[in-house]
Every structure is written in C-alpha cells, then in structure tokens.
Amino acid sequence: WLGYHSELPRANEFTKKTAPAWSKLILAEENHGVITTALTELSRGLERLYGVKPSVSHLSDAQENERDNLASAPAIRIGTWTGSDSVAGLFSETERSTVQGEGYIIRENETEGVLVIGSETPQGVLYGAFHLLRELTMDQGSAHKADDAVNKWSFITEQPTNALRMINQWDNVDGSIERGYAGESIFYDNGEFTLDLGRIRDYARLLASTGINAISINNVNVHRRESLFLTERYLSDVAKVAAEFRAYGIRLFLCANYASPMEIGGLRTADPLDAQVREWWNIQTAKVYAAIPDFGGYLIKADSENRPGPFTYNRDHADGANMLAEALRPFGGLVIWRCFVYNCKQDWRDRSTDRARAAYDHFTPLDGRFAENVILQIKNGPMDFQVREAVSPLFGAMENTNQVIEFQITQEYTGQQRHLCYLVPQWKEVLDFDTYAKGEGSEIKRIADGSLYKRPYSGFAAVSNIGADACWTGHPLAQANLYGYGRLAWNPELSAEEIADEWVRLTFGHEDEVVRRVTGMLLTSLDIYENYTAPLGVGWMVNPEHHYGPNVDGYEYSKWGTYHFADCHGIGVDRTVNSGTGYTSQYHPENADRYESVDTCPDELILFFHHVPYTHVLHSGKTVIQHIYDTHFEGVAQAEALAETWRQLEGKIDPVIFSKVASLQYNQAEHAKEWRDMINTYFYRKSGIADEQDRTIY
Ligand code: GCU
Numbered sequence: 001w002l003g004y005h006s007e008l009p010r011a012n013e014f015t016k017k018t019a020p021a022w023s024k025l026i027l028a029e030e031n032h033g034v035i036t037t038a039l040t041e042l043s044r045g046l047e048r049l050y051g052v053k054p055s056v057s058h059l060s061d062a063q064e065n066e067r068d069n070l071a072s073a074p075a076i077r078i079g080t081w082t083g084s085d086s087v088a089g090l091f092s093e094t095e096r097s098t099v100q101g102e103g104y105i106i107r108e109n110e111t112e113g114v115l116v117i118g119s120e121t122p123q124g125v126l127y128g129a130f131h132l133l134r135e136l137t138m139d140q141g142s143a144h145k146a147d148d149a150v151n152k153w154s155f156i157t158e159q160p161t162n163a164l165r166m167i168n169q170w171d172n173v174d175g176s177i178e179r180g181y182a183g184e185s186i187f188y189d190n191g192e193f194t195l196d197l198g199r200i201r202d203y204a205r206l207l208a209s210t211g212i213n214a215i216s217i218n219n220v221n222v223h224r225r226e227s228l229f230l231t232e233r234y235l236s237d238v239a240k241v242a243a244e245f246r247a248y249g250i251r252l253f254l255c256a257n258y259a260s261p262m263e264i265g266g267l268r269t270a271d272p273l274d275a276q277v278r279e280w281w282n283i284q285t286a287k288v289y290a291a292i293p294d295f296g297g298y299l300i301k302a303d304s305e306n307r308p309g310p311f312t313y314n315r316d317h318a319d320g321a322n323m324l325a326e327a328l329r330p331f332g333g334l335v336i337w338r339c340f341v342y343n344c345k346q347d348w349r350d351r352s353t354d355r356a357r358a359a360y361d362h363f364t365p366l367d368g369r370f371a372e373n374v375i376l377q378i379k380n381g382p383m384d385f386q387v388r389e390a391v392s393p394l395f396g397a398m399e400n401t402n403q404v405i406e407f408q409i410t411q412e413y414t415g416q417q418r419h420l421c422y423l424v425p426q427w428k429e430v431l432d433f434d435t436y437a438k439g440e441g442s443e444i445k446r447i448a449d450g451s452l453y454k455r456p457y458s459g460f461a462a463v464s465n466i467g468a469d470a471c472w473t474g475h476p477l478a479q480a481n482l483y484g485y486g487r488l489a490w491n492p493e494l495s496a497e498e499i500a501d502e503w504v505r506l507t508f509g510h511e512d513e514v515v516r517r518v519t520g521m522l523l524t525s526l527d528i529y530e531n532y533t534a535p536l537g538v539g540w541m542v543n544p545e546h547h548y549g550p551n552v553d554g555y556e557y558s559k560w561g562t563y564h565f566a567d568c569h570g571i572g573v574d575r576t577v578n579s580g581t582g583y584t585s586q587y588h589p590e591n592a593d594r595y596e597s598v599d600t601c602p603d604e605l606i607l608f609f610h611h612v613p614y615t616h617v618l619h620s621g622k623t624v625i626q627h628i629y630d631t632h633f634e635g636v637a638q639a640e641a642l643a644e645t646w647r648q649l650e651g652k653i654d655p656v657i658f659s660k661v662a663s664l665q666y667n668q669a670e671h672a673k674e675w676r677d678m679i680n681t682y683f684y685r686k687s688g689i690a691d692e693q694d695r696t697i698y
Contacts, residue, residue: 001483001506002209004048004137019050021113025075029059030083034122034249038078038129041205045133049140059086074113076132078125087118096120102213102249103159104128123213123249130209131158134506141510158490161449164375164404164459165489166214166253166336167207168299173218173225179410181417182467182474187217191225193237200244203466208248210486215250217241220301220338222257227264229254230284235291242292251296253336258300258320259308260284271313272323285327297333298324299377304341317341317362318369325371334457335374336404339363339394340384346561354573354581355561356382360393368400375402375457380430382583383562386539387414387421387530390595390608391430393586395447396437402455405430405448407462409481413539414529416548417465417474419668420642421529422522424484424496431492436588445492460489475664476657479507480522497523514652517645528642532635532675535628537608538564538572541679549671550678564607568686570614571624572607584609603627614687628683629691632676639665639672 023046028035039056047053057070071086079087081096088096091105096118099105104119106128117128170178171185173192186199194200207215217238218226228234242252261267261280271277288295302320303309310320321337328335342358359382370376376398381389385408395403407427414421431445442452450458462485466472473479480503487499500522501515508514533550534541540562543551555562564571574580576596584595594600595609603618614625622630643665650658681698684690691697 001479001503002045002133002205003507004045004133005509019046019052020115021074022076022108022115023050024052024054025070025073026054026056027059027070027073027075027077027086028057028079028084029086030079030122031058031060032080032083032122033247034126035078035080035083037208037247037249038117038122038126041126041133041209042076042078042129045129045136049133049136076115076117078117078129080119080122080125082120083122084118087116090114090116091118098157099124099159101160101163102127103157104131106132106156108154126208126249127158127160127211131156134209134502137506138502141505141515160211160490161445161492162459162489163450164214164457164461165212165486166216166404166459166461167212167464168216168220168255168406168461169464170219170221170410171217172223177467178219178221179408179412179463180467181410182465182472182478183469184467186466186468187241193234193241197240197244199468200241201247204245204248204250206472206482207250207486210483211490212486213250214253214296215245216253216255216296216299216336218255220255220299221305221307222255222301224257224263226255227257227260230256230260230288231264232287235288238288239291242295246294251294252292253296253299253334254288256298256300256324257308258302258310269313270308272310272315272319273313278323278326281324281327285324285331285333289331289333293331295331295333297328297335297373299336299338300324301338301340304338305344309341316366318366321374322369322371325373329371329373333373335371336377336461337370337374338406339376339378339392340406342561344561345559348557348559348563352581353561354575354583356390356573356575357581357583357586358382360397360586363394363401364397366401367398370401372402372456375404377404377406377461379406379408380427383539385413386537387426387526387533388537388604388608389539390537390605391433391435391444393435393583395444396435396442396452396588397586399437399453402450402457403447404457404459404461405444407460407485409462409485410465411478411481412547413542414526415668417478418548418664419529419639419671420475420477420521420525420665421481422477422484422496422500422525423481424488424499425523425526427485427488428492428496431488434590436590449492460485462489471657471660476661477518477522479503508653511652514649517649521642521645524638525642528635528638530635531631531638532672532679534564535607535631535679536572536603536624537605539608540564550675552678552682565611566683566686568688570612570616571683571686572611573609574611575609580611614683614689623689625683625687625689626692629680629693629695629697632680633695636669636672636676639669643669 081088102124104124108115119125171187173188175184175189259270261270261277265280303311324335339359341362342355378394382392383389411417433444435442446452483503484499500519504518540555541552544554575583577585584592616624646665684697
C-alpha cells in the first residue's frame with residue numbers, strides 16, 4: 001500500500017492529476033530523526049506519484065540569502081510548533097490547539113503554493129506526511145479534476161483516538177513464529193538477531209504509515225534464550241532494532257519471562273514481594289534503559305498456558321504487575337499485563353469449570369490495585385480469537401484499571417492466511433458492542449480508548465500476521481488486515497468498507513472492476529468463513545495444536561476447556577445462570593438478560609450461550625440442524641464464487657500476485673468442502689435428521 005503507483009491504470013485519463021505547485025520542494029527546519037523520516041517519505045512518495053524528485057531542504061543548513069528565497073518558495077513545510085517557527089507561525093494559537101500529541105494539521109494555501117504539515121510532535125508530522133501521500137494516491141482515482149481535489153487541503157485536522165496502537169510479534173529467536181503463516185521471522189535467524197535491518201525498516205514504514213506507535217518484538221511465550229534479551233547478551237541487538245523503529249516514531253517493548261530472576265538471574269525465587277527479586281528487576285530494567293532510553297516497557301504473559309507467574313508464590317496478578325511497574329516507573333515505562341489466564345489442565349468431565357469465565361473471575365477482584373503504569377491487555381473475546389465468540393465481559397468491569405483490547409491479525413483460527421478472511425468487520429462489531437457499563441453508549445471502543453473511565457493509558461494491541469514472505473502476509477490480500485488494524489486503531493469510526501476501499505485502491509490502483517471485485521471479496525470473506533466452519537458461535541472444531549482444518553471432536557475430550565457437548569439430542573454450552581456455568585452474569589444486566597434467554601439470545605451466539613436441541617428454531621425461522629446444513633452448503637458455494645471473482649481479474653493484476661491468489665482461492669474452495677462434509681456428516685450422524693433439501697451428506 002506504499003507503492004504510490006502512478007503507473008497503474010486509472011479509471012479514465014481525464015482524472016490524471018498534475019503535480020501541485022508545492023510538490024517540488026520540501027522544507028524542514030528542525031533536526032529530529034522522525035522529521036527526517038517524514039522528509040524522506042514525502043520525497044519518495046511524491047517522486048513516485050509525479051515522476052519528479054522534489055528537492056529537500058533543511059532551513060537550518062541553508063545560507064542566509066538562500067533562506068529568504070526558500071521562505072517564499074512554493075513548498076511543503078513540515079515541523080512541530082516548538083521546533084519550527086516557520087511552521088508554527090502559519091497557525092494561530094487556537095488553530096494549533098485543535099490537535100495534541102500525535103495529532104496533526106494539514107493546510108494548503110493555494111495562492112502561495114504552500115502546503116503545511118504541523119503538529120505538537122515529530123510523530124504527528126510523520127503521520128501527516130503519510131496522510132498526505134495516502135490522499136494523493138486516493139485522489140488519482142477520484143472523478144474530480146486536480147483543481148477541485150486540492151481544495152480539500154484547506155484545513156485538515158486528525159487526532160488518534162487511541163493513545164497506544166501496538167503490534168505484538170510472536171517471533172522466537174530461532175527464527176520461527178508462533179502462529180505465523182507468512183514464513184520465518186524478519187527479526188531473528190537461528191538464535192541471533194538478523195543482520196538485515198532493511199526488512200525491519202520496511203516493516204516500520206508499513207506500520208507507521210497506518211499509525212502504529214508501539215511494538216513488542218518477541219513471543220509472549222518467552223523461552224530461555226529470549227529471556228536473555230534483557231541482558232548484555234542481546235541488548236545491543238535489541239537497541240539496533242529499537243533505532244529502526246524509533247526513526248518511524250514506534251516505541252519498542254519486550255516480552256519478559258516472569259521467572260527471569262531465577263532462570264537468568266540465579267535467584268532461588270521469583271516471588272514478587274521478595275526484596276532481592278524486586279532489586280533484580282530494578283537493576284535489569286535500568287540496564288535496558290541505558291541501552292534504549294525510550295524503551296516502552298514489558299509485555300507479560302504470566303500464569304497462562306504453563307508460563308510462570310505470581311500464583312506460584314500465592315501472590316496475585318496485581319502483586320506481580322506492580323513489582324515490574326516499580327522497576328519501570330522511573331523511566332516512564334509501562335507494564336502491559338495479559339489477561340489470558342485460565343486453567344489449561346481442565347478435566348473435560350467437569351462441567352462446572354468454564355474457561356470463558358476465567359479472565360473476569362481472576363481480574364475483576366483486583367480492580368483498583370494495579371499501579372498507574374500497568375495496563376491490562378484483554379483479548380476481544382473470552383475464549384481465543386474464534387471466528388465468532390461473545391465479547392469479553394472484562395471490558396466495562398474494571399473502572400479503576402487501564403485496559404487495552406487485544407486482537408489477532410494473524411489468522412490462527414480464521415484460515416491461517418490460506419483462506420481469505422478480512423477481519424475488520426469482526427473487530428468493528430466488537431468495538432461497537434455496547435457494554436452498558438455506564439448506561440447506554442458505553443461501547444467497547446470507548447473503554448479501549450480510555451474515555452469512558454478517563455484512564456491515563458489505553459488503546460489497541462494485536463498479534464501481527466507478517467513474516468519473511470515476499471508479500472509479507474502469506475496471502476497477499478491478508479495485508480488488508482494489517483492495514484485495517486492500524487487504521488482502526490487510529491480511528492475506530494472508520495468503516496470496514498472505507499478501509500477495504502482504501503487498501504484496495506492504494507495497493508491495486510483505481511480500475512473500477514478491480515476495486516469492485518477485490519473489496520467485494522474482502523467484505524464477504526468473514527461471513528463465508530464462518531458459514532463453512534464451526535456453527536453459531538460454538539467455536540473450535542479444529543485440529544488440535546496447529547488449529548488448521550476441521551476436526552469436530554478435536555478438542556472435545558481434552559484439557560483445554562473448549563467443548564461443544566454435542567450428542568444425539570443437541571449441542572452447545574450452557575453458560576446461563578439458570579442452568580449453566582453462570583457466565584452470562586459477568587455482563588451488565590442489559591446484555592446478561594439478553595444472553596440468558598434462548599428467546600433473546602442472538603442466533604449467531606446461540607451455541608456459545610445455550611445447549612439446545614437440533615430442532616430448536618432460530619429467529620431466522622430455521623432449526624439449528626437445518627441452519628448447519630444450509631450455511632455449510634452455502635459457504636462452499638460462496639468460497640467457489642470467491643475464486644471465480646478473482647479469476648475474472650486476470651490481466652488486471654500483477655501476474656505474480658494474480659496467480660498466487662488464484663491458487664490460494666482455489667485451495668480455499670476445496671478445503672471449504674472438507675469443512676462442509678465433515679461438519680454436515682458429523683451432525684447428520686449425531687442427530688439422524690435429514691437435510692430438508694436432500695443434498696449429499698455422507
Ligand atoms: C493461543 C495460541 C497460543 C498463544 C496464546 C496466547 O492459545 O494458540 O499459541 O500463545 O493464544 O495468546 O498467549
């Protein structure tokens with residue numbers, strides 16, 4: 001999406017844009033790494049768009065007489081209010097105060113041929129630069145003439161809704177990536193940091209262009225070697241990577257191993273209340289800051305899926321997090337503490353333990369006990385990134401605690417970047433969900449952005465989907481998820497349609513048929529995937545461990561707490577207060593009541609909340625069993641149609657990308673049949689109820 005493809009075919013020649021007067025010179029007057037990046041990006045982008053490389057000047061380097069000339073020349077001027085008098089002077093104080101921090105203003109004075117990008121911070125200037133390039137590329141396809149198009153630059157202000165907009169890499173130092181579907185790590189190779197910083201810099205560009213401002217660079221499951229990232233063994237390497245991201249305004253975080261004081265520090269305990277343990281973290285953290293002064297902090301997975309944590313010492317998660325918070329506080333660092341805590345050694349015979357309850361049960365009693373620089377990171381749903389599950393009831397349940405929402409861009413349960421699954425509509429649905437925590441209008445997006453409870457720290461985190469693949473994401477169209485995540489983190493009000501349209505135009509150009517077909521594919525893909533996989537919110541039904549492909553009972557008799565309880569009478573998990581695990585009570589009454597009753601529970605979540613007979617009639621008018629059959633037949637037909645839609649684009653898309661996607665879509669359609677037949681056959685055999693339409697079920 002940073003191709004700025006002036007060479008791609010346009011809707012019609014009439015729309016070909018002439019270079020605006022300001023596009024030939026870019027001026028800055030402050031020396032700051034991120035401002036320099038903004039200059040480079042503008043210069044590179046404008047050259048691609050208009051075929052002429054603009055001159056770039058630092059006013060501070062210019063001779064006096066040259067300065068006067070530059071001061072009146074048509075140009076793009078960029079800078080911060082405090083670092084660039086020439087930029088600040090072009091705005092009134094009231095105008096400047098319309099944006100804060102990473103927000104920015106873009107304004108054009110057409111008569112003078114000047115376009116200004118100003119912000120309080122260098123990061124804001126960089127985001128403004130990317131905004132300008134994005135809009136110019138989008139304009140190439142607009143129906144307006146050049147003159148109309150530039151008028152829109154009269155005064156643009158943008159402010160990110162979320163302060164923290166983070167990416168989590170699940171990369172291991174051996175070069176593998178946990179749940180990675182796009183090749184090996186771009187960060188590590190065979191136990192060492194990669195020497196190819198170029199790819200990392202390209203990644204920083206990609207991320208910054210969408211508005212991302214933080215990254216953790218190693219897996220949340222921190223093994224022995226990665227525990228050493230905090231030590232001399234690796235710190236200088238970490239610092240080099242941090243420098244690449246710093247140039248793009250992105251702060252680097254590390255995942256730390258909770259048991260580090262023992263595993264690498266030689267202590268006998270990792271008890272958070274032990275003085276020696278606390279001292280160890282203080283000293284180690286000071287070393288990290290000596291190497292990386294703007295280090296972001298630690299991301300922690302503790303007492304989760306066999307990782308160590310404070311429970312070992314009969315301490316709770318506030319004790320654990322606060323210990324690290326104390327070590328980070330002097331440097332302005334943050335502890336991001338994950339809430340993915342549940343019993344992963346459950347006895348499947350035990351019907352009273354409900355994994356969905358776990359995060360809420362563990363964390364709500366701790367509300368108000370976490371230090372100020374601790375943020376809880378909460379997965380969007382209470383289970384684990386299924387194609388459909390309820391939203392986590394922890395949002396809106398901890399008024400006095402900082403929270404960020406965690407999404408999964410990598411498609412662990414949503415087709416592993418072999419199936420097309422554009423996830424933005426799913427994220428939108430979660431963000432728009434009203435928790436009723438403070439009455440109507442308490443949407444999750446207002447908890448994630450900190451506004452509902454006026455929290456000092458908040459935002460978005462998500463597990464990345466990139467790897468060393470040439471196209472970054474395995475499936476070329478899966479790039480739309482990375483792009484969409486960044487855009488949504490910046491502004492959750494953008495629609496899934498707008499984001500898809502933007503990504504497609506930036507990536508493939510503006511030809512109508514391409515835009516129509518590819519956005520259509522993206523926007524229908526999530527529903528299609530849901531249609532042929534696990535039905536009605538029940539989730540799972542995948543092969544254990546690698547999680548690809550259908551296996552209805554794959555997790556049914558396992559320790560992971562992920563069951564569907566299908567028998568010859570019915571299916572689903574009873575999570576009601578009345579007769580089930582009581583999970584519904586974790587929501588505020590408006591939602592709790594809605595989910596508690598089969599009459600009001602939405603169809604798409606019926607099996608997440610209720611155990612019902614196959615003959616239960618949904619609001620759609622269909623029985624559960626007929627719904628299962630219909631959606632699975634339909635899902636396959638839709639997957640085949642996706643492949644066909646793409647095939648029609650031959651000759652209109654870069655041939656390498658075309659054939660890669662064509663083969664992926666073909667395989668998706670084939671694999672969808674495997675899903676359809678296994679699910680339909682399984683439920684036909686369990687229920688003994690025939691398909692009303694008498695289609696083939698084995
Ligand atoms: C899922 C995933 C694991 C990951 C875990 C987590 O369970 O399968 O690979 O480590 O989530 O989020 O910590």
